[in-house]
Each structure stands twice: as C-alpha cells, then as structure tokens.
Amino acid sequence: MSTSPTIGFIGAGNMASAIIGGMLDSGFRAGGIWVSAPDDAHLQTIRNKFGVSVTTDNRYCAQQADVLILAVKPQIMADVCSDIAPVVQNTRPLMVSIAAGLTADTLDNWLGGGLPLVRVMPNTPSLVGMGAAGLFANNEVSDDQKQTVESIFNSIGKALWLDDENQLHAVTALSGSGPAYFFLMLEALEAAATVAGIPAETARGLAIQTMAGAAEMAARSEHDPAQLKRNVMSPGGTTEQAINTFEDGGLRPLVEKAYKAAMSRSRDMARELADSKQ
Numbered sequence: 263m264s265t266s267p268t269i270g271f272i273g274a275g276n277m278a279s280a281i282i283g284g285m286l287d288s289g290f291r292a293g294g295i296w297v298s299a300p301d302d303a304h305l306q307t308i309r310n311k312f313g314v315s316v317t318t319d320n321r322y323c324a325q326q327a328d329v330l331i332l333a334v335k336p337q338i339m340a341d342v343c344s345d346i347a348p349v350v351q352n353t354r355p356l357m358v359s360i361a362a363g364l365t366a367d368t369l370d371n372w373l374g375g376g377l378p379l380v381r382v383m384p385n386t387p388s389l390v391g392m393g394a395a396g397l398f399a400n401n402e403v404s405d406d407q408k409q410t411v412e413s414i415f416n417s418i419g420k421a422l423w424l425d426d427e428n429q430l431h432a433v434t435a436l437s438g439s440g441p442a443y444f445f446l447m448l449e450a451l452e453a454a455a456t457v458a459g460i461p462a463e464t465a466r467g468l469a470i471q472t473m474a475g476a477a478e479m480a481a482r483s484e485h486d487p488a489q490l491k492r493n494v495m496s497p498g499g500t501t502e503q504a505i506n507t508f509e510d511g512g513l514r515p516l517v518e519k520a521y522k523a524a525m526s527r528s529r530d531m532a533r534e535l536a537d538s539k540q
C-alpha cells in the first residue's frame with residue numbers, strides 16, 4: 263500500500279463526519295478522501311465543509327479506495343456490501359467496518375469472501391481528536407495494513423487492538439456508546455442547576471468545564487478515580503451528601519444494568535443481522 267492511501271467512506275453520517283473532521287484536523291489530505299451516500303444535497307454539504315470528493319455511487323467510491331470504511335447503519339450493511347462486492351473482489355482494498363454488532367465473518371461473507379478486514383468500534387469524540395476506538399483484524403490483514411488503520415484512528419484519538427473479536431461487544435457498551443452516558447449526565451446536571459436558579463447557559467458552561475476538568479485530572483493523576491472522588495469529599499461537607507445520594511439511589515447497579523443492556527443489544531444485533539441474510 264502507498265504511504266498515502268486513498269480512503270473511501272461509504273456513508274456520510276455522524277460517525278463518518280466525526281472521523282473525517284478529525285483526520286483533516288490531524289493533517290490527512292482532503293484530496294485523498296472519497297465519500298459516498300445517497301443524498302446528494304447532504305454530500306454537497308460534506309464537500310463544502312471538508313473539501314473531500316463525493317459521489318452518490320458506492321461502487322465508484324469503492325473503486326477509488328485503498329482503504330474502504332463502511333460507515334452505514336448495520337441494518338443496511340448487507341445490501342451495501344453485496345452491491346460493492348464485485349468491485350472490491352477485483353480491487354481488494356483494506357476493508358474497515360465501524361458498524362456495531364456485525365462480525366468480521368458476516369461482513370466478509372457479504373463482500374464475497376477472502377478480503378482483509380478490520381472491525382473498529384470508534385466514538386463521536388473523534389471529531390475533536392479525542393476518540394477512543396477498539397480494533398480487531400481478521401487473518402487476511404497484513405502488519406502494514408494494521409498500521410494504516412491504526413494511524414487513522416490514532417490521528418483522531420486513541421486506538422487499541424483487541425485479540426478477541428467478542429470483546430468488541432464490551433467495547434461498544436463502554437466507549438462506543440459511552441459519550442451518550444456522559445452527555446446524559448451533563449443534561450441532568452444542567453437541568454438540576456437551572457431549577458436552582460442558575461441561567462441555563464451558565465449551568466451548561468460550568469457543567470461542561472467540570473466534566474472536562476475531571477476527565478483531564480483522571481487521565482493525568484497517579485491516583486485512581488475513587489481517591490480523586492474522596493479528595494473532593496470534605497468530611498461533613500457538601501459533596502458527601504451528593505455522593506451518598508447517588509450511592510443510596512443505586513447508581514452503581516444502574517450503570518452496570520445499562521452497560522449490560524448495551525452489550526447484550528450488540529450481541530443480539532450480530533445474531534439477528536447474520537441470520538436475516540443467510
């Protein structure tokens with residue numbers, strides 16, 4: 263593979279935009295990126311925003327790519343794959359899927375078989391260079407190709423390889439879905455502070471800065487999160503009251519239940535989608 267491969271994206275939604283935006287910020291060339299999707303008006307917006315090349319023809323996009331990133335919803339992936347299969351069987355790009363649930367074998371089967379394929383579970387903070395991605399490669403992927411995918415996802419955050427594909431379900435429930443959990447916390451904190459009389463904009467600004475500050479501290483500190491939490495809790499003070507309320511209200515089991523629900527949905531999707539196209 264050349265040192266600057268052409269990267270194709272099939273699908274131009276939230277996740278593709280986040281990855282493209284992050285890649286361009288970190289120095290990837292817009293001229294080396296192709297994007298395809300059915301909605302021409304949306305594609306023109308993407309082109310104006312990022313300067314990438316666009317097409318409504320998935321096969322044409324596939325033909326241009328050394329690395330082809332499948333960024334459509336899992337439910338339409340089978341149709342998209344069988345449509346481009348004749349092209350990719352001929353050009354043999356490195357296939358990358360970011361879809362939740364769908365296994366490497368299922369995808370490879372839909373693509374005609376025998377292709378190098380990496381599954382990635384990224385997340386939307388990729389847009390601001392703060393993504394977290396779990397990666398799994400099938401046996402057809404070379405070390406060079408692994409490095410290429412790793413460099414794309416490292417350029418927009420942190421990329422970590424997994425040996426066992428099954429672990430992607432657990433990663434999906436952690437970092438794939440995870441940004442939404444923290445956004446929910448922001449929503450709830452903003453709402454509570456607004457009820458207490460703080461203007462919404464001020465409440466949001468303080469809540470976001472607090473979340474970002476806590477994350478940065480946790481990343482840099484030699485202490486674990488439990489100790490950092492204790493450092494905020496003055497005995498007999500205010501934080502203790504809030505933390506006790508969270509604990510008494512069952513926040514930990516609730517988080518575990520939510521996490522397991524996401525992981526279980528990822529497993530179910532894998533089964534349902536593989537079965538539906540046998």
Ligand SMILES: NC(=O)C1=CN([C@@H]2O[C@H](COP(=O)(O)OP(=O)(O)OC[C@H]3O[C@@H](n4cnc5c(N)ncnc54)[C@H](O)[C@@H]3O)[C@@H](O)[C@H]2O)C=CC1
Nearest residue numbers: 273274275276277278299333334335336360361362384385
């Ligand atoms: N949104 C997220 O936080 C994350 C999403 N993912 C995965 O990323 C994938 C995409 O998700 P989102 O970007 O959130 O979805 P989205 O709905 O925002 O984007 C889907 C895109 O696919 C396009 N599309 C629809 N039919 C098409 C076709 N036949 N050919 C080509 N493009 C077509 C749509 O126009 C749209 O641009 C999913 O498989 C999801 O599991 C993975 C990690 C995180």
Ligand SMILES: O=C(O)[C@@H]1CCC=N1
Nearest residue numbers: 361362434438439440
């Ligand atoms: O909710 C979903 O299915 C996708 C996968 C992880 C984040 N969004």
